[in-house]
Amino acid sequence: MGKGRSLFLTVMLWLGMAFLYVPMLLLIIYSFNYSKLVPVWGGWSVRWYKVLFESEEVWNAVALSLKIAVVNATFATLLGALAGLAMVRFGKFRGRTLFGGMLAAPLVMPEVITGLSLLLLFITLSKMIGWPAERGFTTITIAHITFSMAYVSVIVQSRLTGMGETLEEAALDLGAKPFRVLTDITLPRLTPAMVSGWLLAFTLSLDDLVISSFVTGPGANTLPILIYSRIRLGLRPDINALATIIIVTVAIGVAIAAFMLMRQERQRLAEEKMAAGP
Amino acid sequence: MSSVAADPMDPAPGPTQAGLGARISRQLQASWKLCVIAVPYAWMLIFFLLPFFIVFKISLAEPLIAAPPFSALFDLTEEGIVTIRIILDNFLFIFEDDLYIRTYLNSVKISTISTILCLLVGYPIAYGIVRSGEMARKLLLMAIILPFWTSFLLRVYAWMGLLADKGTINNLLISIGIIDEPIRMLYTDFAVYLGIVYTYLPFMVLPLYANLEKLDSSLNEAAADLGAKPIGIFFTVTLPLSIPGIVAGSLLVFIPATGEYVIPDLLGGGNVQMIGRVLYNEFHQNKDWPVASAVAIALLFLLVVPMMIYQRYQAKEAEKV
Numbered sequence: 301m302g303k304g305r306s307l308f309l310t311v312m313l314w315l316g317m318a319f320l321y322v323p324m325l326l327l328i329i330y331s332f333n334y335s336k337l338v339p340v341w342g343g344w345s346v347r348w349y350k351v352l353f354e355s356e357e358v359w360n361a362v363a364l365s366l367k368i369a370v371v372n373a374t375f376a377t378l379l380g381a382l383a384g385l386a387m388v389r390f391g392k393f394r395g396r397t398l399f400g401g402m403l404a405a406p407l408v409m410p411e412v413i414t415g416l417s418l419l420l421l422f423i424t425l426s427k428m429i430g431w432p433a434e435r436g437f438t439t440i441t442i443a444h445i446t447f448s449m450a451y452v453s454v455i456v457q458s459r460l461t462g463m464g465e466t467l468e469e470a471a472l473d474l475g476a477k478p479f480r481v482l483t484d485i486t487l488p489r490l491t492p493a494m495v496s497g498w499l500l501a502f503t504l505s506l507d508d509l510v511i512s513s514f515v516t517g518p519g520a521n522t523l524p525i526l527i528y529s530r531i532r533l534g535l536r537p538d539i540n541a542l543a544t545i546i547i548v549t550v551a552i553g554v555a556i557a558a559f560m561l562m563r564q565e566r567q568r569l570a571e572e573k574m575a576a577g578p
Numbered sequence: 579m580s581s582v583a584a585d586p587m588d589p590a591p592g593p594t595q596a597g598l599g600a601r602i603s604r605q606l607q608a609s610w611k612l613c614v615i616a617v618p619y620a621w622m623l624i625f626f627l628l629p630f631f632i633v634f635k636i637s638l639a640e641p642l643i644a645a646p647p648f649s650a651l652f653d654l655t656e657e658g659i660v661t662i663r664i665i666l667d668n669f670l671f672i673f674e675d676d677l678y679i680r681t682y683l684n685s686v687k688i689s690t691i692s693t694i695l696c697l698l699v700g701y702p703i704a705y706g707i708v709r710s711g712e713m714a715r716k717l718l719l720m721a722i723i724l725p726f727w728t729s730f731l732l733r734v735y736a737w738m739g740l741l742a743d744k745g746t747i748n749n750l751l752i753s754i755g756i757i758d759e760p761i762r763m764l765y766t767d768f769a770v771y772l773g774i775v776y777t778y779l780p781f782m783v784l785p786l787y788a789n790l791e792k793l794d795s796s797l798n799e800a801a802a803d804l805g806a807k808p809i810g811i812f813f814t815v816t817l818p819l820s821i822p823g824i825v826a827g828s829l830l831v832f833i834p835a836t837g838e839y840v841i842p843d844l845l846g847g848g849n850v851q852m853i854g855r856v857l858y859n860e861f862h863q864n865k866d867w868p869v870a871s872a873v874a875i876a877l878l879f880l881l882v883v884p885m886m887i888y889q890r891y892q893a894k895e896a897e898k899v
Contacts, residue, residue: 316779
């Protein structure tokens with residue numbers, strides 16, 4: 301596409317960025333507000349951060365959420381990568397259309413439906429086979445893996461399509477076994493996609509409120525469930541402090557991940573160029 | 579996973595070994611391929627597809643005061659005959675009670691208007707990014723994606739602080755003397771529209787960007803050479819070519835927004851009825867599982883057409899590359 305923005309596009313871009321970032325910026329500024337009433341400025345202070353750090357409830361929720369997010373991201377990446385491989389590299393197989401549908405649907409399925417249906421599944425299962433005995437960590441993690449692996453498979457599929465099959469075909473022509481081609485060529489080239497998939501699955505899990513609140517059990521409060529139960533009743537300065545910590549952490553994390561992925565990609569391109577060289 | 583069979587035409591075009599060895603290695607390959615497909619396939623069947631059948635089943639059951647609070651569909655009578663009781667009352671109930679009909683219509687209305695607003699805001703942003711230099715393009719894309727990685731819930735919360743009667747916007751307007759009384763913004767339709775546009779904007783911008791980026795700029799140049807004005811070029815060349823991006827972005831906003839729960843709950847309060855919120859409350863507060871299930875099935879029927887359009891579009895895009 302051609303270069304050069306018109307004045308109109310430049311103005312719209314700036315307005316768009318302001319629209320996206322000013323609310324978050326204000327959220328951060330007001331977290332340093334001394335006043336108990338969030339929008340009334342009472343001078344700079346870190347008192348709400350102290351309140352936050354002293355709350356055991358918050359720490360427990362953070363720990364549970366992180367635990368779920370890590371387990372979820374790991375399983376979702378594995379399953380999503382397998383699903384992506386099957387969709388892109390295995391040609392036509394029976395049931396492929398249904399599989400593709402099941403992988404695309406969670407991306408747009410309203411969360412209330414996914415949450416309700418998973419909860420009813422867990423209840424039915426526990427009545428029939430006695431598992432899961434209680435809802436909490438396990439049920440939330442299973443629910444998260446189900447929608448996260450769909451996202452991972454989309455990333456993996458687009459990477460696999462973009463990669464083409466020439467290197468794999470060359471290896472096969474030279475006599476490599478298909479399994480070796482998978483482990484030595486396809487998987488290493490898939491690593492960047494799997495890293496972004498892992499990160500995406502991790503954040504999706506940390507972020508999920510609706511599905512978690514359906515499939516959770518008594519006492520298992522993830523961070524979003526805790527935040528939600530507090531802000532439902534109105535603005536809370538300690539939630540502003542918590543929001544600030546989350547936003548800043550995510551921003552730094554995303555920046556580092558993007559930088560590393562970009563560097564790796566450049567290195568890979570350079571290596572491939574060398575390999576293909578004259 | 580009996581429905582999955584490895585493609586017999588596919589195995590390695592590797593060196594041809596004679597006899598038994600080749601057969602064994604072909605068998606092995608077929609089996610690892612089968613595993614690769616079977617594991618995620620089984621997971622999705624059990625945890626994604628099966629639950630819908632259960633919801634469907636319960637939507638046909640009778641509410642009971644028991645745990646779980648619904649009647650069994652299948653009963654084994656003393657003579658060993660299976661009787662099946664299907665109760666369509668739950669569906670009749672949601673179709674007769676005009677609260678549900680109105681809520682459905684209201685959800686569709688709100689998510690349609692939000693999708694259009696999102697498109698109007700998102701299109702110039704996506705087009706502006708495409709028209710930027712390479713470095714600016716990367717940074718701007720990052721800036722669009724970043725909010726998507728931060729908490730959805732907290733982005734909605736940010737607007738609660740801005741829109742409240744004693745919130746930032748009202749305080750600002752009062753302090754500079756434009757208004758005397760705070761304007762009611764939180765807990766109105768307006769707040770819900772704003773919340774949806776704000777949180778779903780990246781879903782609109784990214785597919786639009788992906789589409790606009792691929793357009794061939796020589797078409798624009800040709801049109802310009804033939805004397806077309808920039809605005810004319812946009813409406814006759816760029817806009818028609820970007821329709822796939824518009825469709826993808828709009829569906830990505832429309833479908834989840836229709837079933838949205840958090841935004842109408844936090845920004846709309848009790849004043850904005852949307853179907854996702856009704857379902858949630860029917861389940862958690864009224865504990866009426868069969869009706870909640872019937873609402874879910876009805877919502878699914880409402881969204882199945884846009885979802886299929888989206889999936890066909892995705893499949894087409896995947897084949898294009």
